Amino acid sequence: GENVEQHPSTLSVQEGDSAVIKCTYSDSASNYFPWYKQELGKRPQLIIDIRSNVGEKKDQRIAVTLNKTAKHFSLHITETQPEDSAVYFCAASKGSQGNLIFGKGTKLSVKP
Amino acid sequence: DTGVSQNPRHKITKRGQNVTFRCDPISEHNRLYWYRQTLGQGPEFLTYFQNEAQLEKSRLLSDRFSAERPKGSFSTLEIQRTEQGDSAMYLCASSLDKGFDGYTFGSGTRLTVV
Numbered sequence: 001g002e003n004v005e006q007h008p009s010t011l012s013v014q015e016g017d018s019a020v021i022k023c024t025y026s027d028s029a030s031n032y033f034p035w036y037k038q039e040l041g042k043r044p045q046l047i048i049d050i051r052s053n054v055g056e057k058k059d060q061r062i063a064v065t066l067n068k069t070a071k072h073f074s075l076h077i078t079e080t081q082p083e084d085s086a087v088y089f090c091a092a093s094k095g096s097q098g099n100l101i102f103g104k105g106t107k108l109s110v111k112p
Numbered sequence: 113d114t115g116v117s118q119n120p121r122h123k124i125t126k127r128g129q130n131v132t133f134r135c136d137p138i139s140e141h142n143r144l145y146w147y148r149q150t151l152g153q154g155p156e157f158l159t160y161f162q163n164e165a166q167l168e169k170s171r172l173l174s175d176r177f178s179a180e181r182p183k184g185s186f187s188t189l190e191i192q193r194t195e196q197g198d199s200a201m202y203l204c205a206s207s208l209d210k211g212f213d214g215y216t217f218g219s220g221t222r223l224t225v226v
Contacts, residue, residue, distance in 0.1 A: 004154075006154075032211070032212055034212065034215070036217075042219065043203065043217040043218060043219045043220060044155065044203070044217050045217070046215065046216075049212070089154045089155070091154070093212070095211060095212070097160065097167070097168055098143050098145065098160060098207055098211075098212065098215070099145060099157040099160055099168065099171075100155070100157065100215075101157065102154030102155050102156070103154055104152070104153055104154055105152070105153070105154050
């Protein structure tokens with residue numbers, strides 16, 4: 001079955017710097033790749049997603065890139081702010097069933 | 113409709129007891145999913161429903177776990193004979209039929225087995 005690996009597990013940056021989180025997936029049939037932000041004690045919230053027919057997607061300070069050949073995708077956050085501090089999860093799915101396979105998460109800390 | 117609702121928010125139970133959690137999806141969502149999240153891990157898929165039909169249950173962790181969605185609206189997840197290893201956050205999500213439109217998680221039920 002699908003396996004998603006996520007790196008790094010923790011990331012600390014200074015406010016205003018950029019942060020990059022990387023994920024790889026194993027199933028070449030996967031075609032949907034969302035990123036979730038989860039604050040302590042709260043539900044995962046979708047921040048951006050990308051489908052396999054697109055190589056890059058951007059939404060203000062957040063961007064996601066997808067390399068289907070290499071089977072990896074990345075989250076880029078620019079101009080980080082303290083409120084970006086949270087755990088970020090990548091996920092992958094083949095879409096037919098709708099269940100998501102998640103990575104183990106990256107704890108991002110943005111220091112003022 | 114304020115989103116996916118889960119009850120209770122917290123549940124403490126003694127080992128060996130049965131517990132049941134409820135999930136109310138967004139009203140127009142036909143698909144409903146259950147996940148388990150342990151500390152420091154990403155959510156782990158358990159099962160999902162398309163309306164009242166349970167279309168995938170092979171990922172349920174053991175035969176102590178079962179889920180229902182009798183009328184295609186709310187769903188329940190039951191754990192029988194709870195064990196300490198069942199302590200986790202149980203998340204529900206719902207979505208529209210096609211693709212991942214509107215895929216939304218609830219706030220979860222945190223289970224502690226003592």
